[in-house]
Amino acid sequence: MPHSRPRTAPVRRTLACAAALGGLVAATGCGGSPSASAADDTLSVGVLFPGSLSDDGFMESAYLGYRRAAEKHDGTITFSKVEQVTTADYEQALVRFATASDLVISLGGQTDAAVRKVAARFPDVKFAEIGGPADGKPTANLALYDPQQAEAAYLSGAASALVTKKGTVAFVGGAELPAIVNAAGEFAKGAKAADPAVRVLAPQYVGDFNDAAKAKQSALADYGAGADVLGQILNLGHRGLAQAATQSGGFVIGGPIAHPCSADAAYAGYVETDIGAEIEYAADHLAADTWKAESVHFGLTFDEPHNDIVLCGDAPAATTKKLDELKAKIAAGDITTR
Template identity: 80%
Template sequence: MARPRPVATPLRTTLTCAVALVGLTALTGCGGSPAASADDGALKVGVLFPGSLSDDGFMESAYRGYQRAARTHDGRIAFSKVEQVATADYEQALVRFATGSDLVISLGGQTDAAVRKVAARFPDVKFAEIGGPADGEPTANLALYDPQQAEAAYLAGAASALLSKKDTVAFVGGAELPAIVNAAEEFENGAKAADPGVRVLTPQYVGDFNDAAKAKQSALADFGAGADLLGQVLNLGHKGLAQAAAQTGGALIGGPLAHPCPADGTYAGYVETDIGAEIEYAAGHLAADTWKAEAVHFGLTFDEPHNDLVLCGNPPAAVQKKLDALKARITSGDVTTR
């Protein structure tokens, strides 16, 4: 299948440095001037990162793509951003971006309700949501980009079942949102496909993607209930899971992570994907005037950004072979996770 590629259009002028939304009161550039007036000839893109840009996961991966897009479209697009926004403030942040941007991008399914509401209020502004409900429908001015976390969760579940020494695994998600619930279901489906006899504990939802302390409590409960491998879809909260794994001798799998396998041995495998490439995709099509309010499903069937489940260390050859066979079933369409 042909993959959607970011469209690079080298054009002129000077790119505005990335900006922050302070107290949701004003957007300011790095030099102190309003972002909207940084370059009257530039297109403007605002990006809402609800989590930390240094979460070593979903948000950090997205931010790296944000930085690449800023370099690629230097002079053609002026980028602005806001990070670590409280749920109650999503709508306000999106409205502020919409009043001065050509394209507004929101990260994470937790922003779905807010971005749909604000997109409806600003029909002349383009919007894109990354990581929302996999079965969501785009609107006239809202594109949906699906990194297929459920696909990766299916593989994480399979790997967990194959590697578990206790034949018991579990899943911890940041919030009980449709995309995360779907990921939890596919984690179990993958585990059962790999080993029908494996025990999969009831999924836990921390209620906050970034609360490491609560995530650690959830992990300790699962490890205490007999699991030795935990799948996860968290942001900053995954660091709490790692603490619990180190404390109990358990292990984690899932992600995404913004780097290869951690050296501390807490991960049995991680999701390798590039959330930021989806920001590049949106920005590239905006610059080329080919942007569409479309639903795009990234994943194993695309070269870049490409989803994969990478096992850490030296996994048994039989485990890798079975995991590769399940990957092939996904790429062929025999297994679907949406």
């Protein structure tokens, strides 16, 4: 694809894991668009997925967008990825991508320190962080994309307050990161906006987005304290919440990927958040040579809204109306969640 202004020629890369990311731990993996062109003008994007691509959560939602972007830009952009990277290896993975990519994307606020450090070392490479601190600032070559997890949590809190039978709800987060703490606060605000009388328990942080056993313990504690509906930001860990809900007769608000309500009776509904749309956004602008080191907020205020709430069962008309009212206020900017 022609470019409106000169750019640094991309470093040639291979899609083989051994060449691209061979120094990482064995648990990692990489891949790219199998039919990507090797022409000299092909752009390259490397994406760091710290978690599993099949986590039914943040990482998988992002991976769906990765696949859409790879298909859309086949022949123009070569995509490579690495998944399930330990914290100690974030920097190494990002450096390896930076030496062979035009754009490097990192997923999750847990990568914030590493991506900022590596971006500073490679000023001629573009970087984008998805899901970092809500108050983070972009740098000269680092863009920040906010999937509005706090907004999704607000909707989750509102839905929890509207479906609870016991008048008590709670939130479980994977780690006590700034973005997750902010989301927990918005969960409480959303619950109170929907029903000022609802009781919101103090948030719990599992310490691991993927530990289902620990998540189950946290959920059982909340159900034991009187809650019957839980909001969450977890990856594989949400399975533990569903187990606890079934055991305790409670419910969970799932997401960011929605499933048929018949799939698991433990879920009272789902908050949908399209994390992958942000990978598509970055790739589209890279291909068009319009990429900028900007801060972009997605969600309901974006041109194409990427958050929604789906309730299971036959929700009363008043419940649906209240959720629609809150969504409209967020989209209009009357309610802010960051």
